[in-house]
Amino acid sequence: MTKNTKVNFNLYDVIRYPLVTEKTTRLSEHNQVAFVVSRDASKPQIKQAIELAYDVKVEAVNTVVQKGKTKRFRGREGHRSDVKKAFVRLAKGQTIEVAAGA
Numbered sequence: 001m002t003k004n005t006k007v008n009f010n011l012y013d014v015i016r017y018p019l020v021t022e023k024t025t026r027l028s029e030h031n032q033v034a035f036v037v038s039r040d041a042s043k044p045q046i047k048q049a050i051e052l053a054y055d056v057k058v059e060a061v062n063t064v065v066q067k068g069k070t071k072r073f074r075g076r077e078g079h080r081s082d083v084k085k086a087f088v089r090l091a092k093g094q095t096i097e098v099a100a101g102a
Contacts, residue, residue, distance in 0.1 A: 014041045014049040018098035019085060032089050033096045039065065039084045046086045050096075057091035 016036040024034040037046055043061045050058050064087075068080035090096065 009045060009049075011049045011053045014038050014045050015053060018096075020098055027087070028095075030089075031092065031094070032087055033098060035086045035088065037063070037084050037086045039082060041084070041086075043086075046088070050088055054096050056094040056096060058088055059091050060089040062087045062089075 014037055016038065019034040019036050021034075027034060035046075035050070041049075043063060046061050046063070047058045050056065050061075064085050066083045066085060068082045071078050071080060
């Protein structure tokens with residue numbers, strides 16, 4: 001990716017936030033990071049957004065859509081929103097420190 005590449009979208013409309021859980025923290029041992037992303041973002045858009053936002057080289061992007069659950073609150077049914085997660089594999093020697101504040 002060159003520095004002169006035109007971006008047709010806002011980076012932070014694609015990348016919502018890094019996903020920090022026990023499982024995703026263990027992924028860092030395998031050079032992977034997890035993010036919650038926009039549901040209409042494509043893999044190439046996610047790759048480009050991560051590379052530009054964090055200045056790293058991305059090898060692969062895998063995505064999964066977690067369907068929202070039906071939950072009850074005070075006797076009324078509600079529905080959680082669907083969430084799209086992106087699991088990003090970085091090139092050797094590249095890191096993104098997402099759990100630095102803990």
